[in-house]
Amino acid sequence: MASSHHKDPAHLCFESVVTRRLIIASYWAVVLLAIPLWWKTTSIERLSLPASRVHAQRNRELFFLVDVNLEAQEGVAAQSLQQDLQRWVEFGRHVLDASAVDLKVRAGDASKAAYNVVLGRGNAESTVEGRELRYDMYPEDDAASYDVSLGRLADTLTKLLAPYSSYSASRIQAQRVMKYSPRYRLAFTLLNEDAASGSAAMAWDVQDAIQRQMGPLLAKLSDLHNFTIESQVQFHAPLAFQPRPIQHESRDAHGLTQEDLTVFINSAEWTLSSSVSNDPVIHFVLFIPSSKNNPLHILDHEGFVNPSNAFLLPQWGGIVLLNPSHSPISRLTSSDLVPAFNTFSYQLLTLLGVPGLPLGVDPDPKAGWQPFTDWELDALLRRRALENVQSSRETLEAIVRLVNQIKNMPVGEDVVGDVQAALDALNEVHESAGSSPVTTLQHSARALTLASRAFFNPGMLALLYFPAEHTYAVYTPLFASVAAPLVGAVVRELVAWKRARKEAKAHAERKPDEQRQAQEELAKAD
Numbered sequence: 209m210a211s212s213h214h215k216d217p218a219h220l221c222f223e224s225v226v227t228r229r230l231i232i233a234s235y236w237a238v239v240l241l242a243i244p245l246w247w248k249t250t251s252i253e254r255l256s257l258p259a260s261r262v263h264a265q266r267n268r269e270l271f272f273l274v275d276v277n278l279e280a281q282e283g284v285a286a287q288s289l290q291q292d293l294q295r296w297v298e299f300g301r302h303v304l305d306a307s308a309v310d311l312k313v314r315a316g317d318a319s320k321a322a323y324n325v326v327l328g329r330g331n332a333e334s335t336v337e338g339r340e341l342r343y344d345m346y347p348e349d350d351a352a353s354y355d356v357s358l359g360r361l362a363d364t365l366t367k368l369l370a371p372y373s374s375y376s377a378s379r380i381q382a383q384r385v386m387k388y389s390p391r392y393r394l395a396f397t398l399l400n401e402d403a404a405s406g407s408a409a410m411a412w413d414v415q416d417a418i419q420r421q422m423g424p425l426l427a428k429l430s431d432l433h434n435f436t437i438e439s440q441v442q443f444h445a446p447l448a449f450q451p452r453p454i455q456h457e458s459r460d461a462h463g464l465t466q467e468d469l470t471v472f473i474n475s476a477e478w479t480l481s482s483s484v485s486n487d488p489v490i491h492f493v494l495f496i497p498s499s500k501n502n503p504l505h506i507l508d509h510e511g512f513v514n515p516s517n518a519f520l521l522p523q524w525g526g527i528v529l530l531n532p533s534h535s536p537i538s539r540l541t542s543s544d545l546v547p548a549f550n551t552f553s554y555q556l557l558t559l560l561g562v563p564g565l566p567l568g569v570d571p572d573p574k575a576g577w578q579p580f581t582d583w584e585l586d587a588l589l590r591r592r593a594l595e596n597v598q599s600s601r602e603t604l605e606a607i608v609r610l611v612n613q614i615k616n617m618p619v620g621e622d623v624v625g626d627v628q629a630a631l632d633a634l635n636e637v638h639e640s641a642g643s644s645p646v647t648t649l650q651h652s653a654r655a656l657t658l659a660s661r662a663f664f665n666p667g668m669l670a671l672l673y674f675p676a677e678h679t680y681a682v683y684t685p686l687f688a689s690v691a692a693p694l695v696g697a698v699v700r701e702l703v704a705w706k707r708a709r710k711e712a713k714a715h716a717e718r719k720p721d722e723q724r725q726a727q728e729e730l731a732k733a734d
Contacts, residue, residue, distance in 0.1 A: 229701055236694060239690075253618050253620050256619075257607065257608055257623075257627055258628060259608045262604045265601050266605070268638065270641060271310045272641050274309055274311050274312070274323070274369055275321040275322055276311060276365060277314045277320075277325065278293070278314065278315045278327060281328045287315045287316065290313050290315040296362035297366070300366045304366060307590065308590065309370050311365065322586075323369075323583075325341045325365070326343070328344045329347045331344060331346070333570055334569045335573075336581050337575040337581075341364070341368070341569075341583075364566060368583045370587070371564070372563060372591055384523065385560065386561075388595055388656075389487065390653050392489070393485060394438070394556075395438050395480060395490070396437070396552075397439070397441075397493050397494070398414070399445040399478070400442060400445060400498075401444075401445055401495070403443035404444075406536055407496065407498055407536065408536050409441075409530075410536065411538070411539045412545060413539070414439045415439075417545040421545075421546065425556065429560065432649065438481075442478065445477070446477060451463060451464055451497075454505070454507070454513070456503070461503045462502075462503070463504075463506070463507040466508075469506070473527075491521075491525030492552045492555070492556075495527055495529050496530050496537075504529050505517060505529070516551075526551065557580065560588075561591060561592070562588055563584055564580075586645050589649050590645055590648075600630060600656045603660060604659050607627065607663050607668075617668055622662075622665065623667070626661050630659040631655075633655035634652075634655045636651040637651045637655065
């Protein structure tokens with residue numbers, strides 16, 4: 209038989225046991241050396257939050273220090289009224305506390321007081337001008353008239369300084385008011401139901417109407433909000449339902465029931481906002497019905513025509529119905545728009561939470577027209593600042609809870625910086641609460657903005673809905689495919705090493721016996 213010239217594969221240099229084990233060890237060395245790099249690149253930054261400062265805000269109450277000075281006219285002693293009025297104020301302390309107002313009554317020092325009350329004698333209605341209240345004590349000198357006058361004055365001051373707590377329909381009012389924002393967009397829209405029917409307005413002098421009717425109002429609200437105004441005209445805005453036919457003033461008309469008002473806005477076919485912005489939008493719609501639905505009226509709960517042809521959608525805006533007397537209308541002039549924009553002004557005040565004056569108190573007619581008084585403005589400033597502080601606290605506590613619940617949620621320097629800056633702004637709110645409502649609101653708005661920015665930080669939101677089970681699901685297919693052959697190779701080498709060691713030991717035990725047997729056979733041969 210011819211001898212083979214091929215070598216045994218087991219004796220090849222690269223198939224030797226040592227070479228094979230070095231190759232396997234090199235793979236494991238690469239894996240082990242790569243673990244620190246993988247750990248560094250996949251680890252998340254998780255800085256500690258000032259949780260103790262956040263929780264401390266929960267027990268920190270905000271109070272607005274409000275000083276009211278009593279100024280007496282002839283026949284009234286303000287100094288003697290101060291202590292008695294303070295006792296009457298304490299009876300309604302729970303109402304003031306609900307609005308975080310700490311009222312102190314002074315006498316004879318108007319320079320240190322935020323508000324001034326001018327006391328007289330008579331039965332005239334109370335009036336306000338600026339931050340001054342003119343109030344008449346009853347002219348009678350008996351104790352009963354004195355107590356009644358003081359009780360009325362204390363109640364009037366409480367309702368002026370804390371109108372939201374004392375307002376009987378405060379819950380309904382709160383549902384209408386827009387959530388606070390430093391910026392709003394006011395969108396004015398002229399909607400023609402169907403311009404092709406002939407009953408339509410082709411244009412309107414909206415810029416002049418806004419400037420005349422709403423300019424002073426927006427200027428007075430500038431301490432709270434910045435407004436961006438936009439307007440548009442639409443020529444085809446069909447209703448999603450058919451108004452009810454009615455008879456009004458011996459003529460055919462159409463009516464909108466209270467149920468119709470809830471679905472009046474046809475969002476599917478109406479484009480009411482033309483610009484792209486993150487600012488909240490307050491809509492004001494002037495709706496002109498088509499010729500087949502003209503005139504269009506609003507019906508009350510009993511089915512009668514409501515004298516007002518306007519309605520409010522809570523936290524959205526206001527709608528005014530305009531039934532033109534002749535068609536078509538080439539242009540709505542600013543004088544034509546006066547009634548509608550007077551209604552829009554009232555609706556804006558309602559949506560922004562301006563409280564209004566209590567019954568029995570009117571603006572001073574000698575002071576000239578103002579959209580609302582300084583008493584109302586200050587009350588709104590305090591209310592918005594209090595809401596912002598409460599929302600900031602809740603948002604910061606929510607951040608701390610989320611970070612504690614989700615162990616792998618990243619917390620970067622930007623998040624920690626926003627949280628600390630929000631806490632600093634809250635401290636500034638408490639420091640300025642006794643001096644300036646405008647400054648207090650600015651600090652509270654800054655605290656709310658920073659807290660919201662920290663909560664909605666993109667780095668935190670990425671893992672908000674990414675639990676640990678998802679991490680295992682991502683890494684298992686990767687590491688399993690790599691680890692299985694490496695672990696299998698190590699196991700095979702360990703088994704082979706143990707087998708070779710066992711065979712070597714057995715061979716070593718057999719070798720002395722073989723040598724002794726060979727010596728015995730050699731001796732016999734001799």
